[in-house]
Amino acid sequence: MSNQNQLTTVKEQTLNNVQNRISELQKGGFKLPSNYSPENALQSAWLMLQDVQTRDKKPALEACSKNSIAMGLFKMVQLGLNPAKNQCYFVPYGKDLQMMTSYFGQVLIAKRAGLKDVKANLILEKDGFDYQIEQDGRKVVSKHEQPFENFGNKIIGAYCVVTLPDGKQDTDIMTIDEIKQSWKQGATNGNSPAHKNFEGEMAKRTVTNRAIKMFVNSSDDGAIIDDEMQGVSPAEAHVNQQISDNANKKEIGFDEAEEADHEEVNEDAENQRLMEEALAEENGKQKETAQPGF
Amino acid sequence: MELTVIGTGSRGNAYLLENDSEALLIECGVNIKAIKQALNFNLNKLVGCIVTHEHKDHSKSIKEVMAAGVNVYGTKGTHEACITYDNHRAYKLNLPEPFKIGNFKVMPFDVQHDAAEPCGFLINHPETGNVLFITDTMYCHYTFKNLHNIIIEANYSHEVIRVKLKEMEFLKNRVMQSHMSLDTCIEFLKSNDLSQVNNIILIHLSDGNSDEKLFRTEVTKATGKTVTVADNGLQMEINKTPF
Numbered sequence: 001m002s003n004q005n006q007l008t009t010v011k012e013q014t015l016n017n018v019q020n021r022i023s024e025l026q027k028g029g030f031k032l033p034s035n036y037s038p039e040n041a042l043q044s045a046w047l048m049l050q051d052v053q054t055r056d057k058k059p060a061l062e063a064c065s066k067n068s069i070a071m072g073l074f075k076m077v078q079l080g081l082n083p084a085k086n087q088c089y090f091v092p093y094g095k096d097l098q099m100m101t102s103y104f105g106q107v108l109i110a111k112r113a114g115l116k117d118v119k120a121n122l123i124l125e126k127d128g129f130d131y132q133i134e135q136d137g138r139k140v141v142s143k144h145e146q147p148f149e150n151f152g153n154k155i156i157g158a159y160c161v162v163t164l165p166d167g168k169q170d171t172d173i174m175t176i177d178e179i180k181q182s183w184k185q186g187a188t189n190g191n192s193p194a195h196k197n198f199e200g201e202m203a204k205r206t207v208t209n210r211a212i213k214m215f216v217n218s219s220d221d222g223a224i225i226d227d228e229m230q231g232v233s234p235a236e237a238h239v240n241q242q243i244s245d246n247a248n249k250k251e252i253g254f255d256e257a258e259e260a261d262h263e264e265v266n267e268d269a270e271n272q273r274l275m276e277e278a279l280a281e282e283n284g285k286q287k288e289t290a291q292p293g294f
Numbered sequence: 295m296e297l298t299v300i301g302t303g304s305r306g307n308a309y310l311l312e313n314d315s316e317a318l319l320i321e322c323g324v325n326i327k328a329i330k331q332a333l334n335f336n337l338n339k340l341v342g343c344i345v346t347h348e349h350k351d352h353s354k355s356i357k358e359v360m361a362a363g364v365n366v367y368g369t370k371g372t373h374e375a376c377i378t379y380d381n382h383r384a385y386k387l388n389l390p391e392p393f394k395i396g397n398f399k400v401m402p403f404d405v406q407h408d409a410a411e412p413c414g415f416l417i418n419h420p421e422t423g424n425v426l427f428i429t430d431t432m433y434c435h436y437t438f439k440n441l442h443n444i445i446i447e448a449n450y451s452h453e454v455i456r457v458k459l460k461e462m463e464f465l466k467n468r469v470m471q472s473h474m475s476l477d478t479c480i481e482f483l484k485s486n487d488l489s490q491v492n493n494i495i496l497i498h499l500s501d502g503n504s505d506e507k508l509f510r511t512e513v514t515k516a517t518g519k520t521v522t523v524a525d526n527g528l529q530m531e532i533n534k535t536p537f
Contacts, residue, residue: 235466
């Protein structure tokens, strides 16, 4: 029970932190993709996080630092991903919780960035497959015959065709060896049930990931920025926000009244002196004028 | 009162307010020789040195200045970071408690910079009136009453920094979070009553991320005041009245 309570407090704090930070940044001009609700994504991320465990089966919410949890959630929102649609997932590395963009997330980001279509196919043994390289370096599949009988044959490769915003197409082709090599970089060395039982589907994902990576990582934030407003980075938005919240708010200075008092006192003293002098002079004159009388 | 810019910018800052009988050194981020030269080797005139923060371009000669028998005024954090805390010439300031050195009345106030305990100064002298000295800050929390002269940082312009530091996100963020942009500087100036101000002196322009001419024009346009961009070696009269 107390554990549950503890989790609830952590949740409130972390979620609030991230939410506040995001709305603060938004006020400062930080843009999120349109049609994206950070609140919904954060709530479902939180539900998913409850089940995430570290390697030694501890709940990630207890084992990972609050900061890395907040960072992960923040990154998710910044990229506009929805964990309920498996567009991203959370992986604990020791004390660090990492937000990883999934295959679906990558496709989403790519489409948001303007990619028109992404399509992957497997190349099976005995397929009639041919491609050529165009003058500008793009690969184009010139022939891919896949008779129905070939279904079930050994997979020998996969390719992914992306349709760029200008309508041109680009293709990435990988042999099955290359694909398996890339699986070896993963945590399960390509031995997860998914990789073993659905080799074809996983191979398509791998080649898709590679095909759009270049496009996604080299894209600007055009997709999430309104035309009227010039884009500002999170840091810049934060600076703007801080400045508009805190700058030029309180008046300080040397107490003018004090100075004025001094001056007034001085003037008074001066006046007093002048008056006394004048009086003295007058008296003196009176005396002078009076003297001869005596 | 004469203002001498011994050094300005990230290579070293030191400014001297000087009349016939006394002088106040603001910052000592240049070689001690340059400070001595600027004073014509007459260090007796120096009533004190005030330092905003510990970064080397503002405090390089702090120990030499103390060794020359000059009292150095800075926040506790600054003295700690300069390792001058225990020096008998080190005077520790509480923000924003005013203090007096010679005929200079000084009020230190907090600023936003990535240093231990940085501050800015409001300086009052019968000859100069209220002189504001503010540098190395993201923005200023305060506005000030009855200013007569303003010495203020205008470090970078958003337009320039966006283009020039596009590939250097870290540096760009650092500059933005610890220095004053032209826009922030103008906004600050506009928030203050400038009716009695004689001079606005822009200091600490970044070598790469600023444009002297543009900065001068923009600030002049916004304030209608005499604007000077400080260069190393600049000497000018700053007084309470323009004459």
